[in-house]
Amino acid sequence: MIETVNASREVRGRLAPSPTGYLHLGNAWAFLMAWWAARQAGGRVLLRLEDIDPQRSRTEYALAIMEDLRWLGMDWDEGPVLASGGDCGLQEQGERGPYIQSRCMLFYAQALQQLEHLGCIYPCFCTRKELRALAGAPHVDDMGAPYPGTCRHLSESQRAAMRQSGRRASLRFHGPSEPISFNDVVQGQQCFRLDDCGGDFAVQRSDGVIAYQLAVAVDDGRMGVNQVVRGRDILPSTPRQIALLRLLGYEIPTYAHVPLLCDAEGERLAKRHNSLALRSLRAEGVPPERIVGLLAWLAGANPDRREASAAGVTASFRLDRLPRRDCRLDGSLMDWLRHGAPSGEATYE
Ligand code: GLU
Numbered sequence: 001m002i003e004t005v006n007a008s009r010e011v012r013g014r015l016a017p018s019p020t021g022y023l024h025l026g027n028a029w030a031f032l033m034a035w036w037a038a039r040q041a042g043g044r045v046l047l048r049l050e051d052i053d054p055q056r057s058r059t060e061y062a063l064a065i066m067e068d069l070r071w072l073g074m075d076w077d078e079g080p081v082l083a084s085g086g087d088c089g090l091q092e093q094g095e096r097g098p099y100i101q102s103r104c105m106l107f108y109a110q111a112l113q114q115l116e117h118l119g120c121i122y123p124c125f126c127t128r129k130e131l132r133a134l135a136g137a138p139h140v141d142d143m144g145a146p147y148p149g150t151c152r153h154l155s156e157s158q159r160a161a162m163r164q165s166g167r168r169a170s171l172r173f174h175g176p177s178e179p180i181s182f183n184d185v186v187q188g189q190q191c192f193r194l195d196d197c198g199g200d201f202a203v204q205r206s207d208g209v210i211a212y213q214l215a216v217a218v219d220d221g222r223m224g225v226n227q228v229v230r231g232r233d234i235l236p237s238t239p240r241q242i243a244l245l246r247l248l249g250y251e252i253p254t255y256a257h258v259p260l261l262c263d264a265e266g267e268r269l270a271k272r273h274n275s276l277a278l279r280s281l282r283a284e285g286v287p288p289e290r291i292v293g294l295l296a297w298l299a300g301a302n303p304d305r306r307e308a309s310a311a312g313v314t315a316s317f318r319l320d321r322l323p324r325r326d327c328r329l330d331g332s333l334m335d336w337l338r339h340g341a342p343s344g345e346a347t348y349e
Helices: 025-040 059-072 105-117 128-135 156-164 212-222 232-248 278-283 288-298 310-316 331-339
Strands: 012-015 044-047 079-082 090-093 121-124 170-173 180-184 188-192 201-204 227-231 254-258
Touching: 012 025, 012 227, 025 044, 025 059, 025 227, 025 254, 025 278, 025 288, 025 310, 044 079, 059 079, 059 090, 059 278, 059 288, 105 121, 105 201, 105 212, 105 232, 170 232, 180 232, 180 254, 188 232, 201 212, 212 232, 227 232, 232 254, 278 288, 288 310, 288 331
Parallel strands: 012 044, 227 254
Antiparallel strands: 079 090, 121 170, 170 201, 180 188
């Protein structure tokens, strides 16, 4: 079944950064596309801070991310705003809040209860080490080791014995076995069985922290997000989120998984590429219009590679014309980014 959003409805797109580091060019690339897609449709942009993991998230990063987004020219209609006055806490605007995941625990607890009533979650006592050993792999990808279903059919007395032995349980979701299909605006028609993308997945970790998949599904659902634009590295999470959204009774958004931005060696940009943090580029004197101009050019929306404002690119951006292959920032592009056009070549419109 292909699910699409009713075209007459207002588009609600979102930017969903995790405040675990400073934004880099790769984040800016995906966020700009999400922003352009929503703005072009005359829709609303939501900012959601995904600070669900208390060990990795910091307010300092959240504040820096908001500042960097604004510096690049992106705004949002709902979400956290910087409080005025001396208070450096985060206030929020919009009717579907909270927009900061650490403030949404009640919603996640309700969703877990709902899933429990439906009989599709169960406690799992396996440790990461055990799962890795079972998978026979020294390390696992972002999705975690594929889960073989070890604890799915434990009896109540076996569970009690596990708890007695001091083991703490995570909660896993056992979803439908039928394939889940969706039409990705960039990647085309997709069809996954949950078993083929990691099997039963965690919705709550054994230390009580809510897992990414549950938090995102609950928040996209209750915030009425109907357009999700994000990196293609998250594509395998989408069937998981769709399964949760369906069971929780929410509408399924349209999805667009955009290509990734890679360095000259073809490696995906990540937080460890410190020199490509927006903060570092800004400190070097690179203007935001040049960053936007380069990213818009890579997205096919700025053929002459001119410096541009985020809002100035909106009308020429086409999500459905994006390349599927990843984009590489080679030396000459980095040179252009750092130094602009050779003297004499005009880049401002
Ligand atoms: N917070 C996630 C990240 O920064 C993005 C989640 C999403 O877009 O669904 O990688």
